[in-house]
Structure formats: structure tokens, C-alpha cells
Amino acid sequence: MSAQLLSFTDRGIYCAEGGFYIDPWRPVDRALITHGHSDHARWGHGHYLCTHQALPVIRHRLGQITAEGIGYGETRQIGGVEVSFHPAGHVPGSAQIRVARGGEVWVVSGDYKVEDDGLSEPFVPVPCHTFISECTFGLPLFRWQPQAVVAAQLAAWWQANAAEGRASILAAYGLGKAQRLMTMLPEAGPILTHGAVEETTRILRDQGYRLPPTIRVTAGIDAKSHPGALIIAPPSALGTPWARRFGPASAAFASGWMALRGIRRRRGFGTGFVISDHADWPGLNTAIHATGAERVFVTHGYTTPFRRWLEEQGYEAGIVQTEFGGDEAETASEADLA
Template identity: 65%
Template sequence: MSEPVLTFTDRGIYCPAGDFFIDPWRPVDRALITHGHADHARWGHRHYLATESAAPVMRYRLGDVSLDTIPMGASRTIGGAKVSFHPAGHIPGSAQIRVEVAGEVWVVSGDYKTEADRLSEPFEPVRCHAFITECTFGLPVFKWRPEADIAAEINAWWATNAAEGRASVLGAYSLGKAQRVLSLVDPGIGPILTHGAVEATNAILRDQGLPLPATTQVTQDLDAKNVKNPLIIAPPSALGTPWMRRFGPASQSFASGWMALRGVRRRRAMDRGFVISDHADWDGLLWAIAETGAEKVFCTHGYTDIFTRWLKKEGYDAHVLETEFGSEDADEVSQEAEQVPS
């Protein structure tokens, strides 16, 4: 009996035919990386392979590593495996990785989003025999509203604060979410200020040609209290810290898929929560899996048990796959969500 296309080890997802790992969480010789978030692109591997559009952020985050690149959609033979990278729609440069061995195809999704945005390469379903899927938001309660509706909410909140003399502070992760929020806001309302972690990523993505509005990094030399009507975008770790005091009276908000849950919004103690995620919602997950045509599905990081049970009811050969991948704001997963009927 031949080996499976991919196996699951204590270092990560492994391809015996190609002798490589996909998004490994412990140091390996050859790592194929789906995208630049820290739980998928970790330091310490000998050689990396990622998409051309993911590479600049990875180099910034990982330093001087041995990083080879491949165009989105192009194929490469590694040992006895044929591999290719296909758009995942999660953040700019994010990819699903297709692995074919002796005519059998497996696909590792990484993180993905099925709704197109203004920055990321749109998600493309890839036909396969087995699909390894995330299920960060794998409950029916998670159903995203159109991006245009969220944009209108954010801009109305900012405009109201500006009219009432308050700064607007919006928490968003520095790679992906912050830039997606920037793509939605109306710069005509006022100036946009950014935390250094956000601005460093902005600079890299601008150099790649991504269209982002003008922003100003918050530094010690900036007299923030005299900037009129600002929107300040900062990573969640900066919210509620002394860094915030420089803006004077401010309304604080947070952009995350977890804002769909009242318990999470309450614990965050934000004035506003904007429900926007770079992961697929319940309908998106089910659609993506159906489009692959896969009979075997492995579910990672998220509501794996509940989602796997649902897939089994639908006739899939579904399994929970234990990994060390995280999820967006994973510490905020609420018991409230886990009690929602599946």
C-alpha cells in the first residue's frame, strides 16, 4: 500500500514523496508556507518556499532566511511531488498549496476567505481528493455581512466622532486586517494615523503596488492631540495602554469576526465592534469544501469537533487534525459561541 500524499507529524504536515513540510511549527529542512502570519510562517527552517507576493512581508518578519518564491498558479516538481500555490483570499500573498503524487491530489488551505476584498488575490477553489481546511469560524452563527455595509458603519462611526470632537481608535491586526480596514475608510473624513507596527507593514505592501490611502505614523514627535478628526489604526496590543493617552478623548473600536459575539464585545469593553474577518464564515467554509469535490476533509484550528460532525452528517469522510496553528484573536473564543446549536 502506497503512502498517503500527506502525513501528520509532531513537526507539521509532511509530504513523504517530496520530503517537505507545509507550514511546520517546528524547525525542518524544507518548508512550504501558505502566508506570512506568525503561526504559519515561523522562524528556524533551513529553506522556505512561498508565493512571490507573500515573500516581502515574510522577509521583513523572519529576517535573512533562505526564501525561494513561486508565482501564484505555477507548478514545481519537488522529489516525487508536483506542487502549486493558489489564491486563498486571506491576506495579500496567501495561498492554498496543491500537492499531487501519482495522480492523487491533496490541498492544504492555510487560512482562507471566500469573499473578495480590494487587496488580496481572490480565493480560487482547487479540485482535489483530500482537503485540509481551517474552520476558525466553523459555526452557523458566523455569517458575514457584505464588506460595503461594514465600510459604511466604520465611516459613519468615524464621522460622528469627528463631529463630536473625539479621536477614533480602531484595533486591527497589523498584517492583513489593518490594510483591509484602510481600503474601506473614507480619507475625506480626516487624517489617518497608524501605530508603527501597522505602518511598517503598510510600507511593504505599498512597495508591492497595493492601493492604500495616505497614512501618518504616530511618533513621539507627533502632537497627536492637535490632529483634528483622526482615525488611528493600531494593533490590539496597543489598546488600553499608555500609548493611547496621546490622543485625548477617543472612541475605541475593534475589527474582528469575533465581534459577532456579544460576550466577546462585552469583554473587550469597546465602544464599537465591527464584524469583519479575513477568514471564511460558515457558508463560505461549506461552499469552499463543496467546490473542491473532495471526499476526505481534515479540519484544523477552530471549531474542529463541531464542524467535523457536521461534515460527517453531510456524507464527507471528515476528521479532526490537531495542529499548532492559531486563529484570529484566538483567546477571545467564547463559550457563548460553543453553546450555539450546530
Template identity: 65%
Template sequence: MVLEFTPQGIYCPAGDFFIDPWRPVDRALITHGHADHARPGHQRYLATDLAAPVMRHRLGDIALETIAYGESRKIGDARVSFHPAGHVPGSAQIRLEVSGEIWVVSGDYKTEADRLSTPFEPLRCHGFVTESTFGLPVFNWPRENQVAAEINAWWADNAAQGVFSLLGAYALGKAQRVLSLLDPDIAPILTHGAVENTNAVLRGQGLQLPDTIQVTPDTQARDYPGALIIAPPGALNSTWARRFRPASTGFASGWMRLRGVRRRRAADRGFVISGHADWAGLNMAIRETGAENIYVTHGYTDIFKRWLTSQGYNAKVVPTEFTGETLDEAASE
């Protein structure tokens, strides 16, 4: 086996390293900077040069080596390379080759291109470890320009009525993608500190985003009529958000495809947009690997595994501590 699935995480014996481990290890190869994949406590880290600034911002002074997309590196008896995953800026799939056998660990991925992340690159392999966050047929993403029109129309209508627009989006990836869709001529754009700090890191890497204003304890809502405020989902029901009244609340997430989720979150609007592959994207990515052996992690693992088995794949569920996309405060990354 090129990879073993251990209590610490996904382990490569030939190279003596782990991929996105959830327990402290000596050497960790990291697919991207979200907290369920890039955790503190490892002795050594390896990630893409594009993911490194966010990881340092979040994890502090870590021993971090970097690698460029497509660069090949020998670690022990394994040859590794990192390839675009399209999930967030710097996100990668990790390709491993040991004695002629090739495995790919996808991390989180999205197959549709945006203006922020390097587009997803299909990789041929013998074994593919895939996420399945949205591994049900109901999850099919609308076109991005449609979502942009929906968000801007909601915001403009609220602004015309003297109502603030509070929009929940992950601080890393989702918030910046939403920002890239906005019409900044409608009204000011305000951000939660967690979002603005991440914006600053990514702007420092050359990412083009519209102008934003960070909300501070001194921010007076009356100074920003009609503003759209972007914050991690968990902040929308906190005292932090109560200064913006009256307000309409929205969430940007793949989970907004399910009406019941929006009702439970008491959201006025839900916008279907995700950094993860939808049902069609998952199936396309797996098909393009040419792999017969598929290992399914976090999401609708059992259902997706049964579907893959019915399609002729040798599919297995791999328990992990990855969470994918949620609307919980703990995952507002």
C-alpha cells in the same frame, strides 16, 4: 498518504517537506506571512512571490525561494503548486499531487473578494485540509460596503464630537483592508508602527492605500483632531494609546459577531470583518473541492467535523498550532 500529521507539522513524505511547520525543519512551504504559519528557524522556505516581501520583513534574512500562483514545481516525487487563498496579499492554498492523488492544504482562506488579495480559487482534490476558525452557523459576514458605511459613520460622528477613533486590527491584512474602506476626507488617519511598517512593504508591491501618518513618540494628538488611529488590538489598552483622549474604541474582527466578545474587550463598537471564511464560505469551499476526505484544523474543529460527517464527508480533526483570528496581543499580526 500524501500527507502525514507530525509533531513538527504537516509533512509530505514524497517531497520531504513540511507545510507551515511549527517546529524548525529543513524545508518549509509557507501559505502566508502570519506568524502562526510563517515561523523562524527553518533552513529553506518556499512561498509565493507576493508573500515574500512581508515574510522577509518579518523573518529577516531567510533562505526564501518564490513561486508564482499556478506555477507547477516538482519537489522529490511530489508536484506542488500554489493557488490564491484570498486571506491576505500573497496568501496561498498549496496543491500537492503524488502518484495521481491530489491533496490541498488551504492555510487560512476567505472566499469573498476584496481589493487587496488575489481572489480565492476553488481547487478540485481528493483530500482537503481546511481551517475552521469560524466554523459555526452564527458566523455570517455582512456585505463589505455595509461595514465600510458603519466604520465611516462611527468615525465621522466621533470626529464631529471632538473624539478620537481607536480601531484595533491585525497589522497584516486586516489593517490594510480597513484602510481600503475608509473615507480619508473625514479626518487624518494615523497608524501604529507595526501597521505602518506593513503598509510600507505592501505599498512597495503596488498596493493602493490612503495616506497614513505613523504615530511616533513625538506625535501630539492635538495636531490631528478627529483622527482615526489603527493599531494592533493589543495596543489599544496600552500606554501607547493613552495620548488619544477622549477616544471611542472599536475592533474589526469576525469575533465581533459575538456580542459577548465585544463586551469582554470593553469596546464601544465592533465591526464584523474577517480575512477568514464564514460558515457559508467554509461549506462552499469544501463542496467545490469535490473531496470526500476533509481534515479540519484550528477553530471549531470538533463541531465542524461533526457537521461535515453529517453531510456525508469522511471528516477528521487534525491538531495543529495554528491560531486563526484572535483578539490577543500575541496574535496581533
């Protein structure tokens, strides 16, 4: 009897026949990377393989690394297995990784969402026997509104602030979410960006992703120089001298966690917009069903209740302990859920 195609180790998800790990969290010789967020693409590996679209951001973040890109759908033989990368819809360049051997197919989802955001390569279900799926928002209470509805809410907030002479500071993760928000909004005024957001935006724009004009915040740029501006910054910039330069301002956070009033209170956000680059409850179920998988392992998120749910639906299900935890990959406390 042949060994299990993928195994779960203290370094990451491992393929012995290919001699590689997928999104490992400790240094390894060969790493296949689903996307550029820091909890999935870490420094210290001997060799990196990711999509061509993800590679520029990963190089920017990690510096001098030995890395190469691969096209979506391109098949590569690595040791005794075939490997290919397929769109995950999470952020630009993100991928699910398919590993096949002798008719047996496993797919590692990385992070994903099923709604087409108009920027990232849209999610494509990949048929498999075993699916390793994230479940960041794996509870029935997480159900996202269509992107167009959230876009209208954001535009109204921005316009109302501008009419009252306030700047609008929108906190969002710098890779994926920030750029998605830019593309969602009408050109109602200038868009200013924190340096961390602008660097990633520049890299994606240079790759050909269609993004609106933005202005990096430098000395001399503030609410007076750009009245009515929308400022997009990482969450860590809120409440800092960098943010205070804009004077009276309305601050908001764009995240799936804004669905929970407990988290909004704990983080001090009066205004929150519920939008996530991870699948919601219906999205997770839709994606898993579309794979045709008989066995599902779940990672980071509400793993215990989601595994129980999958077992009730007739799947063979298990939990994979990982160290993924950046972006929106966290879970709320019971108080937050109340």
C-alpha cells in the same frame, strides 16, 4: 499500496515524497508557507518557499532566512510530487498549497476567506480529492455581512467621533486586516498608524498594493496635530500610554469575534465591527463544496462540530491537531457563545 500523500506529525503537515512540511510549527529543513502570519510562518526552518507576494513581509518578520518565492499557479516538482500555490483570499500573498502525485491531489488551505476584499488576491477553489481546511469560524452562527455594509458602519462611527471632537482608534491585526480597513474607508480624514501597522503597510505599498496615504505616529503626532483622524493600531496598543496620547477617544475592534457579545464584554470593547479575514459558516461550506473533495480534514477552530457536520453531509472527515493560533485563530468559551 502507496503511502498517504500528506501525513500529520508533531512538527506539522508532512510530505514524505517531497521531503517538506507545510506551515510547520517546529524547525524543519524545508518549509512551504501559506502566508506571513506568525502562527504559519515561524522562524528556524532551513529553507522557506512561499508566494512572491508573501515573501517580503515574511523576510521582514523573520530576518535572515533562506527563502524563495513562487508564482501563483506555477508548478514545481519537489521530489516525487508536484506542488503549486493558489490564492486563498486571506491576506495579501496568502495561498492554498496543492500537492499532487500520479493523479491524486491534496490541497492545504492555510487560512482563507471567499469574499473578495479588493486588496488580497481573491480565493480560487482548487479541485482535489482531499482538502485540509481551517474552520476558525466553523459554527452556523458566524455569518458575515457584505464588506460594503461594514464599511458604511465604520465610516459613520468615524464621522460621528470627529463631529464630537473625539479621535477614533481602530484595533486590527497588522498584516491584512489593517490594510483592508484602510482600503474600505472613504478619505474622510487623515489615517494615522501605529509603527507595527505602518511597517507592514509600507512593505505592501512598495510591492504595488494600492493603499491610501497613511501617517506613522511619532513624537508630536496626536489628536491636536491631526483632528478628526482615524488611528489604526494592533489590539495590544489599546489602553497603553501610546493610545492615551490621543486624549478623549472612541476605541473599537474589528474582528469576526465581535459577533459575540460575550467576547466584547470580556475584552472591554464597547464598540466592535464584525469583519474577518477567515471564512464564515457559508463561506467554509461553499469553499469545500467547490473543491469537489471527497475527504476533508479540518484544523484550528470549531473542529469537532464542523467535522460532525461534514460527516452528516456525506464527506469522509477528520480532525488535524495543529498549533496554529495567531490572527483570529482561537475559539470562544460557552459563556461567550451565550
